[in-house]
Amino acid sequence: MRLAGARGWRRVSPVLAAGLLVMWLLLNQTLAPGQFAVGLVLAVALAWWSATLRPLRSTLHRVDLAAGLLARVLADILRSNVNVARIVLGLVGGRRIRSGFVSIPLDLRDPHGQAALAAIVTCTPGTVWVDLDPDTNVLTLHVLDLRDDADWIRVIKGRYEPALRGIFE
């Protein structure tokens, strides 16, 4: 992570430009050389212009960890969809559902990693990211079905945080 203020070609984030190019090709559903060229010009230009909007640059490290993380997140989203559906329909065997806030101390410091964690947590039904204390790095979550705080600390710190730290730090 380094502060922006990069000039010339260094303003262009290669990852952002590559992502924009892939998006362009997918939107046009083509691999034709003409569209590839248009997409490449657009991607580089947009990445260059948007550099001013991004106060922090990120560097990716262990990108190989992303596949495992993605699989885990998809499995968790699937499972929590079923759990939340059961709670809404009342199919919980008469158990009282208690929801509440959980505080989790994070070791993940990279803002891009934290943003990714926020997206993961909020996209999973049953958990919403509420706040992250910038001084203590303590994350507050709201959990719909809160049986034990330790379960959620284990999920965040065990399943997501190591991979995110590997990718972003």
Add this chain to the structure above:
Amino acid sequence: MTATLPAWAALPAIVLLVCGGLLTAIGSFGLLRLPDFYARMHPPTMGTTLGAGCILLASMAISSGLLGRPVIHEILITVFVVMTAPVTAMLLVRAARYRGTRQQKQP
């Protein structure tokens, strides 16, 4: 559209559309049914994750079946939803915290 949809695309699409529709409906029902603001944040997420995912997969199957070539650009919708939905959810939940919304009694 005169082209007929082959069975290998139609059958999974039917299952996926029914699942996606049910999940989204249950999610919206949960918004009505759950007791307080914070609890109500959770069920609609079903519609934007697995619900939308099922419907987009069905769309991929139907388009691929009709056009006879793989159609996968629906995946972009998933990417955009995953990037934008948390922003509104966090804005709502933080606004509620800021205004000091009291949690109502549990049923």
